[in-house]
Amino acid sequence: MTYGQAPLYSQIWITLIWYAMSKYRFLGIYERSLYFDALDSIHEFVILINGERNVVWVNRALRERMSIKTAIPSLEQLFFEHELIRRQMDTLSNKTELEFTLNILSDDEKLLPTTAHLTIFWDRFQDFAGYILSAKQLPERYSELKKRGITEREYQMILLIYVSNNNKKIAAGLNISLRTVETHITNNFFKLNVKNRSELINLCSTTCFPISLRSTCEALTP
Secondary structure, eight states, rough: OTTTTTTTHHHHHHHHHHHHHHHTTOOHHHHHHHHHHHHTTTEEEEEEEEEEEEEEEEOOOHHHHOOOOOOOOOOOHBBHHHHHHHHHHOOOOOOOOEEEEEEETTTTTTTEEEEEEEEEEEEETTTTEEEEEEEEEEEOHHHHHTTTTOOOHHHHHHHHHHTOOHHHHHHHHOOOHHHHHHHHHHHHHHHHHHHSSSHHHHHHHHTSSSSGGTTTHHHHOO
């Protein structure tokens, strides 16, 4: 697949597949399964969300990464920033695609930073049908920060701060105390020789993640 090399092409391809699924939704199971097989062949994560904002399907790449066996997980189970996704849905117009950074909650209790693309899907009658969310996992950067003494938990804090999560959200999402979050963040400041969140984000923008992907999240995070 060329999805990782040409995300715009693949996003259009995914949309066309879902359009075909809707157009021929009265066909038999065999025909419909062909479209799911096509989505399963994509190496990045693809999530189909209905109009009620419930996850209705995830592709093989995400199922295998999350060890999903039976029940389809919810947005809350898949993403740390599930509230951000819902706010993005509120602002998404019918002709736009939003690109932003999200952290997937993996089954091994680690965060997977991803570049996500969110688009609206309209059926052949031009009625609203739902959303397509695709996510490409960003390169692993912990090994670089580990050389500077950053622990895995402190790295989690960096990932969450980068997407503009505040301390209370981080504490609630990780089920730890606010004081523990503050301690980890203070340690990050000291080890990376920065004075505040802005300096930490700027440092990460040059060493870990592209700053352009953060701007949308920052604008939509209260």
